[in-house]
Amino acid sequence: AQKVTQAQTEISVVEKEDVTLDCVYETRDTTYYLFWYKQPPSGELVFLIRRNSFDEQNEISGRYSWNFQKSTSSFNFTITASQVVDSAVYFCALSDYRVDDMRFGAGTRLTVKP
Amino acid sequence: KAGVTQTPRYLIKTRGQQVTLSCSPISGHRSVSWYQQTPGQGLQFLFEYFSETQRNKGNFPGRFSGRQFSNSRSEMNVSTLELGDSALYLCASKVGQGDVDTQYFGPGTRLTVL
Numbered sequence: 001a002q003k004v005t006q007a008q009t010e011i012s013v014v015e016k017e018d019v020t021l022d023c024v025y026e027t028r029d030t031t032y033y034l035f036w037y038k039q040p041p042s043g044e045l046v047f048l049i050r051r052n053s054f055d056e057q058n059e060i061s062g063r064y065s066w067n068f069q070k071s072t073s074s075f076n077f078t079i080t081a082s083q084v085v086d087s088a089v090y091f092c093a094l095s096d097y098r099v100d101d102m103r104f105g106a107g108t109r110l111t112v113k114p
Numbered sequence: 115k116a117g118v119t120q121t122p123r124y125l126i127k128t129r130g131q132q133v134t135l136s137c138s139p140i141s142g143h144r145s146v147s148w149y150q151q152t153p154g155q156g157l158q159f160l161f162e163y164f165s166e167t168q169r170n171k172g173n174f175p176g177r178f179s180g181r182q183f184s185n186s187r188s189e190m191n192v193s194t195l196e197l198g199d200s201a202l203y204l205c206a207s208k209v210g211q212g213d214v215d216t217q218y219f220g221p222g223t224r225l226t227v228l
Contacts, residue, residue, distance in 0.1 A: 035216070043202055045219035091157065099208060099215045100147055100170050104157035 002027045004094050006105035013082055014113050021077040021108045023092030029053075034068065034075045035093040035102065045091065051075060082112045115141055118207050118220035126226045132193040135223045139186050139207030145169075146188040147217060148180060151202040160203075163188055164210045192225075200227045 003026040013019045025034065036048040049059065051068050059066045063080045079086055089109045095102040119138045127133050139146050148160040159172040163182035182188045186207075192199055202224050206217035 037219070042221060043204075043224070044221040045204060045206075047216055047218055050216050093157075098170070099217060100145065100162040101159045101172065102147075102149075102157075102217065103159075106156050 002029075002032075002094050002096070002103045004092050004103050004105035006090075006092055006108050008108045009106070010109045010111070012111045012113065015084060016081050017112075018078060018080050019082050019110065019112075021079075021090050021092075021110070023075045023077065023105060025073050025075065025092070025094045027094060027096075029096050031097045033095050033097070033099055035095070036066065036075075036077050037091045037093060039089045039091060039107070041088075048077075079110075082110075084112050084114055086110060087112045118205055118218055120203075120205050120220040120223050122223060123221065124224050124226075126228065127195050128228050129195055129197060131195050132191065133195060133225060135190045135192075135203055135205075135225075137188045137190070137205030137207075137220060139188070139205075140218055143207035143209055143218075144186050145208045145210030145215075146182060146186065147206045147208075148188070148190050149204045149206065150174075151204060151222070152198075152200070157204070160190070195227045197227050199225065201225060 005024045032053045034051045037045040065078045067076045089107045091107045092105045093102045121136045145164045147162040151157045162170040166182045177193045180190045202222045204222045206219045208215045
């Protein structure tokens with residue numbers, strides 16, 4: 001069975017601090033995809049990144065970076081120099097190769113204070 | 115390209131009624147998935163449609179049903195509403211075939227059952 005655990009329920013930081021959101025997953029599939037989505041108060045899930053199980057390269061996109069480690073089944077997300085606009089709930093998700101039935105973690109609510 | 119659109123954005127119904135929610139996918143996307151989001155259960159997969167056929171289904175009672183039209187637009191129906199059906203219902207679309215795919219979400223329909 002597939003499972004995603006986001007142990008951090010809520011995180012509060014002050015603007016310009018770096019923050020890391022943890023994600024641990026479980027799956028028996030050899031081919032799978034990992035995702036991060038952002039959900040602002042408006043409710044829409046905004047896609048941030050997709051990673052397949054064969055690509056363990058870390059990725060950096062502006063202030064965002066992702067660290068994928070198969071050895072520890074983790075796919076962590078770091079925001080550098082956080083901004084108030086980063087305040088949202090962040091979800092980590094896992095799917096098999098079909099990418100239809102995605103399993104989401106419980107989400108981490110990030111609050112960035114000015 | 116326009117994103118995924120969902121109508122209506124808000125709905126208030128009473129127990130026992132039925133409701134129909136609509137989702138228009140991103141142009142060119144042939145797969146539509148539906149998710150239910152509640153504070154207690156988080157994000158849960160309902161079902162996925164591709165080319166007017168249900169390809170996958172989550173663990174929800176038969177009161178939850180859906181369909182997809184030839185233009186890829188999808189509707190979701192919930193009959194005999196219960197208080198526990200109050201949730202944010204999110205629709206997501208993706209291309210639906212090929213190796214690389216990502217679900218893009220709409221803003222959701224917030225359903226309140228009184």
